[in-house]
Amino acid sequence: MEYPDPATLPAELRAALTTHTANIYRMVAHSHGMGRSFLDMAAAMLQTNSVPFPLRELAILRVGHVYESPYELHHHERFARAAGLSEDVIAAAATGAAAGVSTEEASILRWTDHLLAEHTLGEAERKEALELFSATQLADFVLTVGFYQLVCNFLNTFEVTTEGEA
Template identity: 65%
Template sequence: MHSPRLAPELLEMADAILQRNSLPDRLRELAIVRVGRVYQAPYEVHHHENIGRLVGLGQTAIGAAATGSAEGLSDEEASVLRCTDRLLARHTLSDAERAEALEFLTVGQLSDLVITVGFYQLVSNFLNTFGVTTEGETSPY
């Protein structure tokens, strides 16, 4: 990483989001893959689709993360997908959107979703800026 003073803390935050997140793993990965898709961050998408599969994220949900369509998702997955898109587009949830999310998530889980989406926006910006690629590809940096 090109930032030796900040990188250790950034990696520590990534670990916290992956290891101590109160969201069910598959919902966390659904949100992360959606951020990667919206930001067109292939490294992020590649790795988190694989992690998602390992934690039970189905192909329908992975497809939904690519398209933004909630068709075929559980109500809980659809709510997380909608919240993720609204956070990406408007950087907040309306009172009604927050109330909808709280039908499926606890306040703590919704807080962790907001943190996860924001963190992976930062990660995707970094990956895209420095042309980070998947394994076997060459980065220009």
């Protein structure tokens, strides 16, 4: 699908695309009513999320692998490296296997898979998560997994690629 012509977009969305230049944002601009809110949520995921950056990126990578989203993986593997995740941990995100990862990282992979498969954390997982996270961090973690499910669905549906990105 083609990217929308910026000249046809509402002024607020057109202005937002001057700073949000990645292809996903360009494609999201097809949604005149929700595009701006999506951009705001994406910014919050990256800028005000209370989940520690490395653990957040690990969860995002796991979602990207489960959803088989090459665009998501391309960008977030770079973010994961910038966050200090090792190549072994980045590789573990592909399978969800806990070999060679820390206890915290194994928990993130397990909880992410549980959310993806069961659509919730059970009582035992929630209790375990609250030993690592505050309630705020757990809320942000669940929102992160859910948001990136939405992102991957969007990317896959519209076949967004990195072609032409800087």
